[in-house]
Amino acid sequence: MRQATVYIDQSALQYNLNRVKQLAPTAKIVSMVKANAYGHGVKDCLAALKETDAFGVACLEEALEIRELGYQQPITLIEGIFSADEMTAAVENNIEVIVHHQPQLEWLRAHKDAYIAKELKVWVKLNSGMNRLGFKVPEIIDVINTLKAEGFTCVLAMHFANADAGNHPLNEQQRDQFLQVKQACAPILASCCNSAAIFKWPELNFDFVRPGIMLYGATPFADKSVHELNLKPVMTFTAEIIALNTIQAGESVGYGSTFVAEQNMELAIVSIGYGDGYPRAFPKQNYVSIAGKRTRVIGRVAMDMIAIDVTGLNAPLGTIVELWGKDCLVDDVAEANGTIGYELLCRMSARPQRKLT
Ligand SMILES: Cc1ncc(COP(=O)(O)O)c(C=O)c1O
Structure with missing residues (x-):
């Protein structure tokens, strides 16, 4: 599943x-x-x-x-x-x-x-x-x-x-x-x-x-984080690594081939995309978190998948990636996408499964 x-x-x-x-x-x-x-x-x-x-x-x-x-x-x-x-x-x-x-x-x-x-x-x-x-x-x-x-x-x-x-x-x-x-x-x-x-x-x-x-548990302010406001994020949004690729310097990744590797690197494909409510526009560098370690999203977000850089990370198939939550604050992801946490939260699609923690 x-x-x-x-x-x-x-x-x-x-x-x-x-x-x-x-x-x-x-x-x-x-x-x-x-x-x-x-x-x-x-x-x-x-x-x-x-x-x-x-x-x-x-x-x-x-x-x-x-x-x-x-x-x-x-x-x-x-x-x-x-x-x-x-x-x-x-x-x-x-x-x-x-x-x-x-x-x-x-x-x-x-x-x-x-x-x-x-x-x-x-x-x-x-x-x-x-x-x-x-x-x-x-x-x-x-x-x-x-x-x-x-x-x-x-x-x-x-x-x-x-x-x-x-x-x-x-x-x-x-x-x-x-x-x-x-x-x-x-x-x-x-x-x-x-x-x-x-x-x-x-x-x-x-x-x-x-x-x-x-x-x-998201901030109403551009300049104060939820930690400073003593609030706790309620939503954690995660997905799984479903494929691993090693690419060589000069190879490109994803639609539009917008990302071209400057050096050899390890890529992981994560089963999440804009069809789930994950934002596609990347004016700045977006990132996700694996076991508390941040890593960057590579190339364009597709409907069902993103690529992330897992070079040097121990991230085998099946690894769970946090898109936002307690490690990657939704407000920071929103900022990297030129929007606000409100919008990312509100436009979650019905597609991901929902669980209580
Ligand atoms: C009339 C009104 N009151 C309160 C709120 C809650 O605002 P916030 O989510 O910034 O606390 C809203 C949100 O849009 C609103 O329209």
């Missing part, structure tokens, strides 16, 4: 959730499990996230999957519902919505009595400069005050565009607008922190924090 495998370490997930609790001790935790728990597999992650207060997902289908698995915690749809008819299932299944445009307010009002009777909160999204979703100031103040007068319990919600970036000027603008609206609509529940903001601005943790990437 092909040995491409994704291991999920549930104890690492619990550890990272506890890190959120340490950093935001008074806030409720809305664990972001959208996109199949950032590619980790929502079923296995929910089982490890029993201690969370709530879940955040991107759409009704993701929320219903959580209910079908038997979890009763509050769930927030962070983009709200996409059409009026979705509101019926949302209310029936105790799913809370974000509202970020006028039609969503009408769709919500059509179910007002049931929504309020079930004590579901309405998350009202502020657009403070990211310019994706939300009402701007001052419209949002009217929206919230009207909802409150109608009997809804509101949460003022906002998302930072640059929480991961040191001193971006938009951070201050977004924070100030958030605080302005919070004050104008007081008393109101509030939520604006993703992983990076949880680390950076404890004073903004308020009522609900929304950690995503930190739960999975």
